[in-house]
Amino acid sequence: MFGFSLRPRKAASANTAKERLQILLAHERSGSGGARPDCLPQLQREILDVIRRHMQIGDEAIDIRMERGDELSSLEINIEFPGKLGVN
């Protein structure tokens, strides 16, 4: 610690490491809350199926992004479709 005493104080990097691990491992262990990685391919297929009942889209039209958080995680699903079809 003393070696760093002359630099502007930064949060010790070890704390960041611990926090990152806690968040990641909590998600890996619980596998709950629908955020389980293994369920995502299936989720993707099912979303595609539902959309396809209404419009024609390809396999690549869906893009799922996730951000695991401490309290909250988010799943962002983007679907691209030809503009001329329009939506309701």
Added chain:
Amino acid sequence: MSKDLTLEEPLGKVIVVTSGKGGVGKTTTSAAVGAELARRGHKTVVIDFDVGLRNLDMIMGCERRVVFDFINVIQGDAKLKQALIRDRRLENLAVLPTSQTRDKDALTKAGVEKVLDELRKEFDYIICDSPAGIERGAQMAMHFADEAIVVTNPEVSSVRDSDRVLGLLNSITDRAGKTGAEPVKAQVLITRHDKSRVDSGEMMTVEDVLEVLAVPLLGIIPESKAVLRASNLGVPVVLDDPSAAAAAYEDAVGRLIGEQIEMRIAADPRRGLLQRLFRRAV
């Protein structure tokens, strides 16, 4: 979904980061080299071949964003574009994470080839972070390589394993098997070099290592506290505060892309009182 506006063909060069021995610095190197290439404007993707022991995502700091992985792509459960994680710091950088739950048998030669062929069409550099060992996983990571960075610590078992890896690069790879193809271009990267221990005769010198391995030297990365710090933060060491290790990786990347950069042996500043006072100047 942004359209690719660059009209030039990407370089599409596959570089494996391999070592044989475990824990010598392959993942640290893959992250640093990938980030430095991207910072220099080259479209770069780093792939984690260490199936079952996913770590590259942690070192790159994108572990919270993994959705699909390399194995999902190989098995047709996701498209490549859906599995690639775009770096938030550098627009030219992407990571292809591996699976945490599967094993190395999930990698097939045909599957790996297909993914790499697709990546060659989009990226200039494709960095393959190999698992330790010389078996299936490591062989998959090196099979389609154009070049290899053989990460070696100046220590007997690491050098010995590097020699075995160099042998494999010359015998089992795609380039080794194709008549008329240039062999894989292999270079040694000496990491965790501890100058004070080399000077005191405890640790082999760079010359010693090169004499034994007889391949060109890509760079010398010093043992550095900055590496642990960067891994704690999830930042490739070249993107964190300036350090001896970061400077050494920057030089190594310069050489990798053909620049003539004089070899230098860097080290973290010693912690004398004066150095402590002038730490920032070093």
